Amino acid sequence: MNDDLREQGPRRVGQVKEVTSLSNPIVKDIKALSLKKARDETKSFMAEGLKLVIDALDLGWTIKILVYSKAGRGKPLVEKVAARTVAAGGLVLEVSEKVMSAITRRDNPQMVAGVFEQRFRALKDVQLGRDETWVALDRVRDPGNLGTIIRTADAAGASGVILIGDCTDPFSLETVRATMGSLFAMPLVKTSVEEFVRWKAKCGGQIVATHLAGAVDYRTIDYKRKPVVVLMGNEQSGLPDELAREADALARIPQAGRADSLNLAVATGVMLFEARRHLLTLGEAR
Amino acid sequence: MNDDLREQGPRRVGQVKEVTSLSNPIVKDIKALSLKKARDETKSFMAEGLKLVIDALDLGWTIKILVYSKAGRGKPLVEKVAARTVAAGGLVLEVSEKVMSAITRRDNPQMVAGVFEQRFRALKDVQLGRDETWVALDRVRDPGNLGTIIRTADAAGASGVILIGDCTDPFSLETVRATMGSLFAMPLVKTSVEEFVRWKAKCGGQIVATHLAGAVDYRTIDYKRKPVVVLMGNEQSGLPDELAREADALARIPQAGRADSLNLAVATGVMLFEARRHLLTLGEAR
Ligand SMILES: [Co+2]
Ligand SMILES: [Co+2]
Numbered sequence: 140m141n142d143d144l145r146e147q148g149p150r151r152v153g154q155v156k157e158v159t160s161l162s163n164p165i166v167k168d169i170k171a172l173s174l175k176k177a178r179d180e181t182k183s184f185m186a187e188g189l190k191l192v193i194d195a196l197d198l199g200w201t202i203k204i205l206v207y208s209k210a211g212r213g214k215p216l217v218e219k220v221a222a223r224t225v226a227a228g229g230l231v232l233e234v235s236e237k238v239m240s241a242i243t244r245r246d247n248p249q250m251v252a253g254v255f256e257q258r259f260r261a262l263k264d265v266q267l268g269r270d271e272t273w274v275a276l277d278r279v280r281d282p283g284n285l286g287t288i289i290r291t292a293d294a295a296g297a298s299g300v301i302l303i304g305d306c307t308d309p310f311s312l313e314t315v316r317a318t319m320g321s322l323f324a325m326p327l328v329k330t331s332v333e334e335f336v337r338w339k340a341k342c343g344g345q346i347v348a349t350h351l352a353g354a355v356d357y358r359t360i361d362y363k364r365k366p367v368v369v370l371m372g373n374e375q376s377g378l379p380d381e382l383a384r385e386a387d388a389l390a391r392i393p394q395a396g397r398a399d400s401l402n403l404a405v406a407t408g409v410m411l412f413e414a415r416r417h418l419l420t421l422g423e424a425r
Numbered sequence: 426m427n428d429d430l431r432e433q434g435p436r437r438v439g440q441v442k443e444v445t446s447l448s449n450p451i452v453k454d455i456k457a458l459s460l461k462k463a464r465d466e467t468k469s470f471m472a473e474g475l476k477l478v479i480d481a482l483d484l485g486w487t488i489k490i491l492v493y494s495k496a497g498r499g500k501p502l503v504e505k506v507a508a509r510t511v512a513a514g515g516l517v518l519e520v521s522e523k524v525m526s527a528i529t530r531r532d533n534p535q536m537v538a539g540v541f542e543q544r545f546r547a548l549k550d551v552q553l554g555r556d557e558t559w560v561a562l563d564r565v566r567d568p569g570n571l572g573t574i575i576r577t578a579d580a581a582g583a584s585g586v587i588l589i590g591d592c593t594d595p596f597s598l599e600t601v602r603a604t605m606g607s608l609f610a611m612p613l614v615k616t617s618v619e620e621f622v623r624w625k626a627k628c629g630g631q632i633v634a635t636h637l638a639g640a641v642d643y644r645t646i647d648y649k650r651k652p653v654v655v656l657m658g659n660e661q662s663g664l665p666d667e668l669a670r671e672a673d674a675l676a677r678i679p680q681a682g683r684a685d686s687l688n689l690a691v692a693t694g695v696m697l698f699e700a701r702r703h704l705l706t707l708g709e710a711r
Contacts, residue, residue, distance in 0.1 A: 287691060294682045392698070396611075419680075
């Protein structure tokens, strides 16, 4: 693997590389980010779209490589984001449409993509403030579900998403896409059941777990008395007992139809908009 | 195209065909159902899973072909569903694992799949009963979103889903999968803007449209006074004015984060659980 994704120190700046070959080693490294192994090793991921990349820089994310297709050359916003990338010590690549398609695995790729440093917050650094709501997910499996949940958490004004156990990678291309930019706005925490249980004991919040066997109507819970962690079980098996017994409330969403259960992202949305019902108003919405 | 999917009359019954070749004409016809053209021409679609097929038969759907892999031979539930298929004038195929993989486009296919007749309800036949809630979707594009919405409508106790304009096909494999069986339980209507507007004038219900520019907090609407049609705009462009002006209320879900909007399926879920808030209780849930 090329050094461009690995090295931590300063690098040559001020230059734009033009690349048209799929066998260029940097292009190969970026393409490799579709694999979790390469993402883990380099602690990197890719996000597509000019607006998304600008938002990410505005939010303080570290860009390693900016890639734009020839159509972007000379466009003021692209030039500006290229200058910001160089100033941050990143690389800028101008690539052919073919290379952009290969990198993004799309027939009609966006004009701009960025490779960023991954960022997780440590659970011990999560302090629940007044009126805060967090989402905790137990072994979420589906990349699209996870992305949609991160997007939903952002829209509902939640403070972050805690991934418990063996979850799908939040930095996969499919998940990043499904977040529609909210990935950069939502703090993410990766933890184990054991660490979560220890943290829970002193977090000062209430854990509201959604469980098919929950005895409490999700609308009858007092979400105002303490900060809330909405804990959602995995798509196939629901919440394991070791987590369910940590809950301050086992909530259930009444369901009328033949479906066994709501889709995980929809259920999380319904729970979040209930937990934050007293906090969300049209007036306060940005 | 083979006659097996086209013919309407009686056919030979009582026999199980064993098929191991991918070039078998019936197998080819079933594989072709991944294309909208073939689904439209034959008014057929495929659904996977033994439980799903049994549910579909219980709900009165017409099965044209039952396919099971060799692993299913002799299993009582499979035998029973095969007998029901034959009694209904359908074909039964026992196929190799390889053929099952090809038909379902999966590496680890289910043991059973069924080819069913498509079924739409005509909008003129939709009469809104007391306490009924319908979902109307304007040009929904994403197959996964549509499937999740059908599943959510079922879970929330809605009465059906109306597809307005150029929507993605509800009988595509991806959509059918995402409904998790709710496809068979939710009446589907396909209509045009014009027909919807005419129907709306005399349907006796209230149209609650979700619109980014909506002035009304979705929680302040009186969902009890009349049956409700929750009208959702398309993923990219929202609701066109020709539909928005038909609405009795333009609702907005307050949003706090950076995300432009909620995912369509999540927004539909939040709207439906609000519109049916007074109707859904844990006690009444099945
Ligand atoms: Co349990
Ligand atoms: Co408008």
